[in-house]
Amino acid sequence: MKKSRVATANPRQKGVSVPKPNPKWGREEETEVFAKKVKLFRQGKIPEDDFRRFRLQHGAYGSRLHMDYSMVRIKVPGGEMTPDQIEKIASLSEAFSIGSAHVSTRQNIQLHWVQLEDVSEVMRGLVETGLTTREACGNTIRNVMCSHFAGVCPNEAFDATPYSMAIARFFLRNPMCQNLPRKFKINFACCDQHGLVRVADIGLVPATKEENGATVRGFKIYLGGGLGAASFIGHLLEDFTPEGRVLATCMATVRLFDRHGNRENMARNRMRYLVHEMGWEKFQKMALKERSIVEMTTSYFTAQLFDVKSQEDTRQLPKAPRMAKLPMLNDQVTKESPAYERWLHTNVVPQKQEGYFTAFITLGAGDITASQLRVLASAIRDYSAEAVARNTPQQNFAVRYVRGTELRDFYEKLGSAGLANPGALTIASAVGCSGTTSCNLAITNSHRLAKEVQRKFLELGLDTDDSLRDATIKVSGCPNSCGQHEIATVGFFGGATRMNNSMVPTYTMLFGGSAGEQGELGKAAMRVPAKRVIDTVLRVIELYRQQRSESETLHQWVVSVTKGRGAGGIKNLEDMKAALAQVIQLPAQEQDPDAYRDYGSDSGFSAKTARGECAA
Amino acid sequence: MRAGAAKKKAAKTSSGSAVQLPIVCDADTLRSLVRKKAVRVVDVRKADDYKQEHIPTAVSLPLARVLENDTPEKIVGIMEELGISDKTPVVIYDDTFGALAARVAWTFQYVGHINTALLEMTFRQWKELGLETEKQARTFPKARHLLNVNRNIYADASYVENVKSQPGKLLVDSRERLNFLTEHIPGAKNIPYTMVGSNGSILRKADELKRFIENRGITSNAEIITYCGSVGTLSGLTYYALKLAGFQNVRLYPKSFKEWKALGKPKEEFKDAAYWDLSAE
Numbered sequence: 001m002k003k004s005r006v007a008t009a010n011p012r013q014k015g016v017s018v019p020k021p022n023p024k025w026g027r028e029e030e031t032e033v034f035a036k037k038v039k040l041f042r043q044g045k046i047p048e049d050d051f052r053r054f055r056l057q058h059g060a061y062g063s064r065l066h067m068d069y070s071m072v073r074i075k076v077p078g079g080e081m082t083p084d085q086i087e088k089i090a091s092l093s094e095a096f097s098i099g100s101a102h103v104s105t106r107q108n109i110q111l112h113w114v115q116l117e118d119v120s121e122v123m124r125g126l127v128e129t130g131l132t133t134r135e136a137c138g139n140t141i142r143n144v145m146c147s148h149f150a151g152v153c154p155n156e157a158f159d160a161t162p163y164s165m166a167i168a169r170f171f172l173r174n175p176m177c178q179n180l181p182r183k184f185k186i187n188f189a190c191c192d193q194h195g196l197v198r199v200a201d202i203g204l205v206p207a208t209k210e211e212n213g214a215t216v217r218g219f220k221i222y223l224g225g226g227l228g229a230a231s232f233i234g235h236l237l238e239d240f241t242p243e244g245r246v247l248a249t250c251m252a253t254v255r256l257f258d259r260h261g262n263r264e265n266m267a268r269n270r271m272r273y274l275v276h277e278m279g280w281e282k283f284q285k286m287a288l289k290e291r292s293i294v295e296m297t298t299s300y301f302t303a304q305l306f307d308v309k310s311q312e313d314t315r316q317l318p319k320a321p322r323m324a325k326l327p328m329l330n331d332q333v334t335k336e337s338p339a340y341e342r343w344l345h346t347n348v349v350p351q352k353q354e355g356y357f358t359a360f361i362t363l364g365a366g367d368i369t370a371s372q373l374r375v376l377a378s379a380i381r382d383y384s385a386e387a388v389a390r391n392t393p394q395q396n397f398a399v400r401y402v403r404g405t406e407l408r409d410f411y412e413k414l415g416s417a418g419l420a421n422p423g424a425l426t427i428a429s430a431v432g433c434s435g436t437t438s439c440n441l442a443i444t445n446s447h448r449l450a451k452e453v454q455r456k457f458l459e460l461g462l463d464t465d466d467s468l469r470d471a472t473i474k475v476s477g478c479p480n481s482c483g484q485h486e487i488a489t490v491g492f493f494g495g496a497t498r499m500n501n502s503m504v505p506t507y508t509m510l511f512g513g514s515a516g517e518q519g520e521l522g523k524a525a526m527r528v529p530a531k532r533v534i535d536t537v538l539r540v541i542e543l544y545r546q547q548r549s550e551s552e553t554l555h556q557w558v559v560s561v562t563k564g565r566g567a568g569g570i571k572n573l574e575d576m577k578a579a580l581a582q583v584i585q586l587p588a589q590e591q592d593p594d595a596y597r598d599y600g601s602d603s604g605f606s607a608k609t610a611r612g613e614c615a616a
Numbered sequence: 617m618r619a620g621a622a623k624k625k626a627a628k629t630s631s632g633s634a635v636q637l638p639i640v641c642d643a644d645t646l647r648s649l650v651r652k653k654a655v656r657v658v659d660v661r662k663a664d665d666y667k668q669e670h671i672p673t674a675v676s677l678p679l680a681r682v683l684e685n686d687t688p689e690k691i692v693g694i695m696e697e698l699g700i701s702d703k704t705p706v707v708i709y710d711d712t713f714g715a716l717a718a719r720v721a722w723t724f725q726y727v728g729h730i731n732t733a734l735l736e737m738t739f740r741q742w743k744e745l746g747l748e749t750e751k752q753a754r755t756f757p758k759a760r761h762l763l764n765v766n767r768n769i770y771a772d773a774s775y776v777e778n779v780k781s782q783p784g785k786l787l788v789d790s791r792e793r794l795n796f797l798t799e800h801i802p803g804a805k806n807i808p809y810t811m812v813g814s815n816g817s818i819l820r821k822a823d824e825l826k827r828f829i830e831n832r833g834i835t836s837n838a839e840i841i842t843y844c845g846s847v848g849t850l851s852g853l854t855y856y857a858l859k860l861a862g863f864q865n866v867r868l869y870p871k872s873f874k875e876w877k878a879l880g881k882p883k884e885e886f887k888d889a890a891y892w893d894l895s896a897e
Contacts, residue, residue: 035831038831039831039833042833043833063889064888064889064891065888065889066797066886066888066889091814091815094810095808095810095811095814096811097793098792098793098794098891098894098895099792099810099895100894100895102894112891112894113793113794113797113891113894115793115806115832117831117832117833118811118828118831120831121827121828121831367894367895369895434894435890436889436890437889437890437891437892437893437894438889438891438894445890445893447890447893447894448890448893451893598890599890599893600890600892600893601890608888
């Protein structure tokens with residue numbers, strides 16, 4: 001049944017001759033309506049609350065303490081972007097934003113500090129290349145995520161991409177999800193490892209089942225997970241949901257949430273609270289019952305709008321020259337290894353398609369300049385046989401279908417624009433939300449901190465230590481989890497603490513979180529001043545190196561300690577806290593005033609926040 | 617390339633007298649004027665770049681020389697030396713997305729040379745299109761030019777200071793967004809210079825520019841004063857973008873924010889966000 005996208009007969013060629021068609025997510029008339037509404041709002045003809053809801057529904061989020069500016073969130077289903085789209089975003093960022101774009105943790109691309117009056121122009125440009133900002137914010141179904149490995153992952157049952165795209169299309173502008181109690185998130189994985197399925201309202205992992213001698217496609221569907229001020233891990237609805245019931249399952253879940261979700265208390269109205277308060281068993285029963293009702297009452301026409309076939313990529317890709325493993329001299333690298341070898345080791349993985357590799361572009365907390373975007377677009381055209389890239393929840397880009405024989409050329413091309421940094425698949429690739437650089441809710445500059453962690457770790461060569469490789473560091477600027485700190489090996493969320501009679505930017509440190517199908521939430525341990533975070537993580541690594549048992553990775557060690565099962569001298573989180581007590585101490589303010597400030601600030605710290613717009 | 621709109625406006629007079637140029641001159645029009653020896657082309661890049669190669673028949677006038685000779689009398693003297701008379705059509709180009717050319721064009725118009733246009737593209741784009749160049753330095757016989765200062769396109773600090781008390785007048789800051797957020801003249805609106813150009817052309821189409829400004833709720837009868845960081849180059853380009861969009865009353869504050877700050881005038885600042893850390897440099 002499984003159709004391979006790799007054609008055997010085609011001669012080897014550079015790139016593919018047929019680029020991916022324009023996906024047409026956007027609509028031009030929406031840009032004109034937006035421009036009109038902004039004028040009416042400025043003339044005082046639309047109440048502020050109505051305008052805010054409208055603005056958010058169209059993907060424009062208010063900027064930190066300055067409502068004349070917006071953060072424009074571009075919805076990128078599955079993170080998949082064509083070179084044309086990447087170039088368009090480059091131009092739009094130069095003309096209307098700050099000359100750079102930002103990869104979010106949910107595969108959106110964000111343009112910051114866009115003047116409200118220019119948002120319609122950004123939208124207009126996006127529509128030309130098929131992108132949209134529609135329903136990127138607001139109380140609706142947000143960007144549908146899909147693992148960036150889907151289609152190339154050696155462990156996947158099948159490629160979930162067309163399913164994720166079909167779901168995204170079905171719900172985009174769908175009347176049934178235009179006014180939900182709160183935002184709603186759907187994530188697709190490729191396998192049990194890759195994908196954020198346990199921390200979404202609906203998480204789907206592709207699976208197959210043998211039935212009457214035939215292989216049936218379907219999904220393991222998790223409901224009611226999500227990260228935030230209070231986070232929950234999603235529950236498995238049933239052992240196996242055949243593909244024919246995926247749409248009904250999603251529709252039923254959305255309908256339940258729409259009917260029963262809390263519309264009163266903004267702080268507790270995500271679906272995970274409903275599931276938690278109702279109890280999983282009750283919710284599960286209701287979901288299954290609702291699905292039957294949906295299946296009985298959904299018209300043939302409506303069901304046809306979920307069209308997986310039309311979302312399949314039917315282009316025949318050329319076969320790559322055989323190459324089973326990475327073209328490296330050594331299996332291990334060090335800080336002293338040639339830069340190319342280090343990059344291969346920390347940024348490139350083989351695909352299930354022989355001879356093809358997926359290469360990652362290391363960004364700093366998701367930042368990429370307009371000129372870098374243009375080089376990236378050109379590199380994708382020249383070296384990716386599928387001629388698209390996917391942005392990743394780790395705030396990097398994955399360029400897939402690169403031939404092993406062309407990896408070095410690809411690397412050189414990226415290097416010409418500063419895009420060939422190592423460490424994308426390692427602990428060095430720290431995640432950071434936008435923090436005080438643009439967000440109303442942020443208390444600390446998590447964005448800069450994540451970049452500082454990355455800079456320091458690459459400088460120390462920690463990306464080359466394979467025992468650290470599966471560990472992650474993620475930073476949020478407030479307790480809401482845009483930086484996904486709860487699924488990090490070592491996570492941080494920002495706050496403010498009075499220390500030695502001064503307000504200090506601090507982070508609550510969490511240990512032992514993980515993503516994937518067995519994902520668990522991290523456990524909060526202690527507060528660390530912002531300027532002590534890097535030293536503290538380095539101390540954790542030092543402790544690990546002293547204490548680990550043979551072959552135990554940093555992530556495994558941290559998880560053991562979190563569960564109170566540490567070997568050596570550090571058995572549990574209490575031991576860990578004691579061992580870190582020294583490194584988090586601040587000297588007197590007169591001795592080191594900088595230690596009391598946040599990153600990116602040369603003046604004293606004070607926590608300033610305004611109303612968030614995560615809820616419309 | 618966008619030849620159409622500009623070309624239509626460049627209607628030639630039947631009597632053979634000088635052509636009245638549009639605000640932006642397209643390459644074809646310029647090449648035809650060069651062939652007819654009916655234009656003075658002014659290259660405002662550095663003298664060394666000019667010496668390497670330039671558009672045929674162009675004379676060299678580096679922006680620095682204009683800035684050093686900061687009086688209308690001296691500017692007219694330079695124009696006469698370059699063989700520019702009152703009626704000579706002048707087309708100016710640079711290699712800095714039109715900003716330097718715009719500053720020089722504004723200066724010419726300020727001292728009374730009305731028939732001045734910007735080349736629609738930079739020298740680099742001209743080269744990329746494979747259009748002709750030459751190496752030979754050009755001089756022309758000295759011409760006569762009247763001095764007729766046009767105060768209506770100029771603003772100084774005290775003029776700018778009085779804007780806020782006058783409805784119908786508006787200050788536009790042409791610097792990039794983050795510079796503007798950091799500090800600007802109180803009440804100014806930001807139209808970054810990056811907004812007004814597009815690939816292959818130093819200025820976007822008139823209807824596009826018009827729409828950008830209409831989006832901002834600015835009506836076409838408003839008087840707009842543009843400024844930027846130091847010498848009025850970026851804001852010079854914005855000056856012409858506004859003219860192209862159909863605004864009649866536009867002024868340039870050539871000494872811009874640098875002078876404003878040096879004079880200790882008030883500023884509006886925004887310090888509540890660490891926006892510089894979004895820069896990917």
